[in-house]
Amino acid sequence: MLLSATDKETLRQLLCDLQRFTLEAILTERTKRSTNELAAITEETAADVIYAIDTIADQAIFKWFEDHWSTEWPVQIIMEGLDDAHTLCFPLGTKIEDTTLKCIIDPIDGTRGIMYDKRSAWILAGIAPQRGSANTLADIEVSAMTEIPTTRQWRADQLSATRGGGMLATAFDIRNDFSQAPVELQPSKANDVQHAFGTICRFFPAGSTLLAQIEEQLWETLYGDSTDGTPLVFNDQYISSGGQFYEILSGHDRFIADIRPIAFRVLDIEENLSAHPYDVCCALILEEAGCILEHPDGSPLNCPLDTTSAVNWVAYANEDLARHIRPALKGVLAKLVP
Structure with a gap:
């Protein structure tokens, strides 16, 4: 199925x-429950x-799909919490x-942070023409991501994109009453990461030693090495791919870079601690904003x-940063996780 520009919009x-409907439901319900209730394991x-x-x-x-989805667009849902x-x-x-x-x-990317009211989580979604089991991330033509703010925040950002149509924020x-206004977002135009944030993800104890070495x-x-001991690069372990x-x-x-599956393969650790396709289903938004999102080997x-x-995924704010970091990253990975 080919989607026209009007279809995608x-x-x-x-x-x-x-x-937005999902966000409102979450914000309403969390006022009625304690942290321990929100953090209870259900499945x-x-x-x-x-x-x-x-x-x-x-x-x-x-509920939203039952009440609002049009018969014009019969759709299959792939979602965290639903087995394949x-x-x-x-x-x-x-x-x-x-x-x-x-x-x-x-539905919630960053559950662990938001259920303890530590940091925003995100609702992520992408739509692709149906190709059955042949569907891949590259088929996604429309994406949206919406922030679930902590109780200390008044603002929740929503980003979206259509392929070839750019990013909206x-x-x-x-x-x-959820009044809405445009915001300006601008990825960094820098060409290095000195005195700035650059991170290899290591959210959990498993594999963290190897990932830190990388x-x-x-x-x-x-x-x-820094000549005076001052850190040259800072990291930020934000437990949410959408948040990152x-x-x-x-x-x-x-x-x-979230390269946990590479490290886990070497260490023989179960890969369910890794990112999954639904975590990266908003890759299109980065692409439309001019960022670089790729496999660690550069593909x-x-x-x-x-x-x-x-x-496994690696994100660079711009092409200059990708050219700067990519060769070094590939060299380190070849050495430590051959």
Whole structure:
């Protein structure tokens, strides 16, 4: 199925509406529950642990699709919390062979941070023409991501993009009936990471020693040792792929690499601690903003649209940074994780 520019814009608006509805449901429900209640484990899937706050988002998403999804766009849903063997299509009752679209969703990316009210999480979604099991990340034509703010914040940003149509960024004022206004986001134009943020992800104890060694050797290769002991590069372990994408898009970070599957392979650790396709389903937004998102070997980032595949990804704020860091990263990986 080929999507016209008008089709893609319609779908972009639908994803934005879905995410606003989900955001409002989460903000409403969390006022009624304690931190311990939000952090209660409700399920463990092949991909991740599902917490009580996740089920709030899941239920909101299901309700929105039931109430608002048009029969014009029969769609299959791929979503964290749903096993790959589970088929969910809207309008309800639609057979998978009759769907024309596939929508991949992460209801809450950054659950652990938001359920303890530490840092924003994100609702992520992307839509691709239906190609069955052949669908990959490269097929996504429309993406949207919406911030779930902590209780200390008044603003929730929403970013979206259509392929070839650029990125749109707006912000909700959650104090004022979700009034919405455009915001300006600008990825960094710098050509190095000195005295700035660049991160190799290591969110959990498993694999963190090796990942820290990779990061340390990367910066030593590029910049050597600081002559006065002052750190030359800072890292930020934001436990949310969508949140990390936002940090690149907003100019806060210049380089982020989530290469946990590479490290886990060497260490023989289960890969369910890794990023999955739904975590990177908003890659299109970075591409449309002019950022570089790729595999650690420098090839284009791609993966199946499922819930279990482990994904390695590297994000650079611009092409100059990619040219600067990529060779050193490849060299360090060849040495430490051959």
